[in-house]
Amino acid sequence: MVNEWRLTYIPDADMLDTVALGGPAVEMQKKSPMGLSVVGFKETGVSLGFFQDIDTEVxxxxxxxxxxxxIRRLGVGGGTIFVDKNASMAVGLLYYDNFFPDMETAFHKFGKVIVEAYKKLGVKEPWYKHIRFE
Incomplete structure (x- = not known):
């Protein structure tokens, strides 16, 4: 198995990019399954997942x-996401279904990848704190 990672960086995205990025990301995963997308937003907004009820969420x-x-993301869930134009970055991770033995391992490994990606993007002293799932 090849461990090539792909980093996509979009620092000034539109809220509608959260809708548009899902499909191409899945298609790209077929060719290069290991990827990290870091997205910053030029506007403050709420992105609803496909299954969220707008009346109870917003x-x-x-x-x-x-x-x-x-806005609503089409065809993908993932819950309701709030993004602030001054602070938020959305991070998307793609990997092989069987690449990690469990989600705990996946989050620990991805935390390291995210920190390294932010360093490459010029962030000084980035860190990741893992939240343990029970």
Missing amino acids: DLEKCKEHGVRV
Whole structure:
């Protein structure tokens, strides 16, 4: 198995990019299954997963009042994601189904990959703290 990693960096994405990036990422995974995408946003917004109920997840009036854009990702779940134009980066990870023996190992390994990617992007002293799942 080849351990080639692909880093995609989009520092100034539009909220709709969260919808557009899912399909190509899955297609790219067929050719190079190991990948890390780091995405920064130029606007504050809420990205709903395909299965989320907008009425229970989001206060649309508050979003409108504060200029927070609300979009829905098509065909992919992953929950509701809030991104702040001044602070948030979305990180997407792709890997072989059987690459890690369990999710604990996957998160520990990906934490190291994320830290190294941020170093390459110029972030000084990045760190990752693993949250243990029970």
